Amino acid sequence: MGMFAQNGAGQADLFGAPLLPGLSWSDDFLTAREERALIERIEETSLTPFRYQQWTGKRLTRSYGWSYDFETGTFAPTDPIPQWLLPVRARAARYAGLAPEEIVQALLIRYDPGAGIGWHRDRPVFRHVIGISLGEPAAMRFRRKKRDRFERISAPLTPRAIYHLDGEARNDWEHSIAEMEAARWSITFRTLR
DSSP, rough: OOOEEEOTOEEETTTEEEESSEEESSSSSSSSHHHHEEEEEEHOOOOOEEEEETEEEEEEEEEEEEEEEETTTEEEEEEEEGGGGGHHHHHHHHHOOOGGEEEEEEEEEEEEETTOOOOOOTTTTTTEOOOOOOOOOOEEEEEETTTTEEEEEEEEEEETEEEEEEHHHHTTTTTEEESSSOOEEEEEEEEOO
């Protein structure tokens, strides 16, 4: 999926070159049992439709730690990351080479059929972006403008996989997820700059 073949370390390569500097991912970060338990927990939270200005998205979300309101442009503290997410946060931090306390924001998302995420970069206030993919597989697509065209790369998000964006992948490339045909969930953790 994408321009290069994936190797076992979660970095894609062609003659040893990384797929995208600052992007890493690994399959089977969670067991199938852990995945089911996390999906159940996400379903028990008060997810609300994503709103961007006057537009309502097809995905449902819930932020913890910090919240960004896309209608007002307000960034503010919100409810703390719940206890049930703290062990997952600790494992995600370990994967990214961070201390768990550095991760101050968690975003839960449910993608119903027809939902995706358009091209974007995460808000500049955040630095590290660590995502865990649950449910259906998806492709995380990357693009950046190069003169009069877009350079494009794609990375697979298999169920129970984790990815980490930092550096060039985080700052220089936009990313998106195509519309889903079946339900998918994700947990995104972020650090502040």
